Amino acid sequence: MRITVWNENVHEAQGDELVLSHYPDGIHGAIAAGIAPLLEDAEIRTATLQDPEHGLTEDVLAATDVLLWWGHIAHEQVSDEVVERVFQHVQAGMGLLVLHSGHYSKIFQRLLGSTASLLWRNEGERELVWTIDRTHPITQGIPDPIVIPRQEMYGEPFDIPTPDELLFVSNFAGGEVFRSGVTYRRGLGRIFYFSPGDQEYPVYHQAEIQQVLANGVRWAAPTRPRRNVTAIHKPEAGWFAAS
Amino acid sequence: MRITVWNENVHEAQGDELVLSHYPDGIHGAIAAGIAPLLEDAEIRTATLQDPEHGLTEDVLAATDVLLWWGHIAHEQVSDEVVERVFQHVQAGMGLLVLHSGHYSKIFQRLLGSTASLLWRNEGERELVWTIDRTHPITQGIPDPIVIPRQEMYGEPFDIPTPDELLFVSNFAGGEVFRSGVTYRRGLGRIFYFSPGDQEYPVYHQAEIQQVLANGVRWAAPTRPRRNVTAIHKPEAGWFAAS
Amino acid sequence: MRITVWNENVHEAQGDELVLSHYPDGIHGAIAAGIAPLLEDAEIRTATLQDPEHGLTEDVLAATDVLLWWGHIAHEQVSDEVVERVFQHVQAGMGLLVLHSGHYSKIFQRLLGSTASLLWRNEGERELVWTIDRTHPITQGIPDPIVIPRQEMYGEPFDIPTPDELLFVSNFAGGEVFRSGVTYRRGLGRIFYFSPGDQEYPVYHQAEIQQVLANGVRWAAPTRPRRNVTAIHKPEAGWFAAS
């Protein structure tokens, strides 16, 4: 399994001290380090906005089974060409995990056909992540609830299409709720959105969060060869009728 | 529209003073009085466990478009024959609203094929009922969130099948979340489960709760003639092939 | 209710004799004439690709409750600006019916985040449209199946997201099946895709098809004021915690 962890890497590149105190190797570095021991059969690389073509060239994507996406303040700096390239690879079967403020990324909005807007408030309040679907591989081995001591609040209404599967719902101390783990299929690709994780709190260092991400990667990995969904067979008249 | 509000009426019949302080005319009486002004075209009757055949004779059900069901401590006293009768009418198109602790009623378990078990705790804590589906007729005109000052907590995991539609999710002050408004179809019938409402708190006197129930009744009301779903057409061989 | 029937109107404008033999007033004219008697409370207007801004100005869309969309060979000629405008109105609550080869329209692909590719073959074969969801208002009063004597075949795999509701599935004489009636929600808007209807066959003159379209319009019509889903409330810290 070949995994690419993408991060806009802007807080880090700007030298934000709070962010760097939690993530000295970048959020991408922390995510990669967190899931690596749980996915021993995986090759994990990272890529960032600052790389040529944001590190997401055709070659890189063609060699990626699952892409993880973290972005926050630089969504607009991601080139439309790269977004379209990722979109096509998802349609063809590449798995995609969209993380936290990545809900507002171009690629997530493009795949959902929705704004993905939500309520938010950053007061470092407690988030409890409750499992809704106890039969799903992504929720396997995850404590119910996950307790995140301090977090940014994301709340409903979350403007997303009805998910294919609702895996987690969060409670925030301030009173809100949020569909914090949802899945979608687009083309031959599987998509998992998971909201816990913020640059100001050390969420990606929690073992339970790392386990969810590793489970998500395994779930999203393609199980058949990648192919262009539009390259369809046009049956000739009477072929089936004659059989 | 013809509505029947069913209540086991046991707390009331036993003279429970707390319950009677909130519901001197019974929970069924309060629900009926609450929705009546919102459903001016409706005939509303009530029925209770203590009535002959629990007040749910074949004639009553045949003349009921939507049945509301409230039960708590006497689920086992409901006769299997009456449960089966209600089941058949739902299959044939009668609407059903299952309320609060009715999640453990025989009829709800029978329709879902699930235990409908859940977490619970009764400490009179605040419940916030958030709207998830903003396009649904049941959520129309409902404040987001509904604030219920004191309530029994119902929490996930709620052991129900994946709902056809997820309308509301509640936050409880103690930290839990709950899918408090969900819909299902069974046969030709529509089912709406709504959890707010308890015998110890005056929830059914809140205008927003009454509006949700009235919206639910309108949504669940059948739009086509009631009929036996098993009385199917068996097409003769070649009928379609020849057409 | 204010309805706008949009048609690219290219077959007609090019003087295609077969198309004009079925639809002398254009496909838009036939659709509008077909649903008008079934929607007596509606104002129905039409718009085409050739109109300034394709007839879909901000003023027209702001005064449209439900938009019907028919396109086939000129999807690429629809300006991105108009597509974006329609997209925003759907998010804000406008209903949308996408018809037949409109599956490949920019607006449908944009709303679904999918290619909407499918199998097809045009041999004028029989299509039978079977009702799957018998409780839905769109299927009310519709014969099961609808028999369309001669049609273009559309077949699975249909590359769309899992529908919110699956209403119709078609059988084609050549052996294929197709999810011919599906619904989605995006933002506050409701979307209904219905595949029967082609420029080479007089499908839109069938009474059952007209009834499905009229039912679809009633279902998709907004039930609350149109508003920008991104104009959200950002709750202040402690507001709910303090209540």
Add this chain to the structure above:
Amino acid sequence: MRITVWNENVHEAQGDELVLSHYPDGIHGAIAAGIAPLLEDAEIRTATLQDPEHGLTEDVLAATDVLLWWGHIAHEQVSDEVVERVFQHVQAGMGLLVLHSGHYSKIFQRLLGSTASLLWRNEGERELVWTIDRTHPITQGIPDPIVIPRQEMYGEPFDIPTPDELLFVSNFAGGEVFRSGVTYRRGLGRIFYFSPGDQEYPVYHQAEIQQVLANGVRWAAPTRPRRNVTAIHKPEAGWFAAS
């Protein structure tokens, strides 16, 4: 993985020559032999109606990861006690595959809360089984469509709840369609219904059908320890509030 293939075994026990010509070792024998080479890590046993407790004792079920169920003319002879036992094991996490005319079995109706009625006609017509969900593990490696030369027709309306996942839809030469592969979750258990397979036709000898069943078994196998879903935690007041 421990698999139990259950068959009522009545056609066979009665010496039905047509059935025995296809299935000299019984339908259960043919299914077990068909999936065994595809599930090399599995222990496969069979059980029939005629065995004590129908071969489905508490010990057998406790040692079964996935149960396959085939029944046709003897549904009423299955004891309610055994049905309840199977029901409880599914809730606790045992996987279940329901096959063909098993749609009318007590256990399927009990789990769905539906009649599971359908159209049918037995004229030995061609069935084409089309894949709808191309991302699902059950459809992996399956030709699209599967061609079954002669089959009993099962048609819509199929009176089932909205499936969690729609995997296959069939076309019949006579003109009908049918949701021939659907999944559900109940409690911690996964359920897969697959309609191809009949006692009068050698369907279970087709390699593609065997592959679907093997894929279904792998998908339905539990991924966590079996446990009673009603044995829930009742959180004490203030526990979460205090954390």
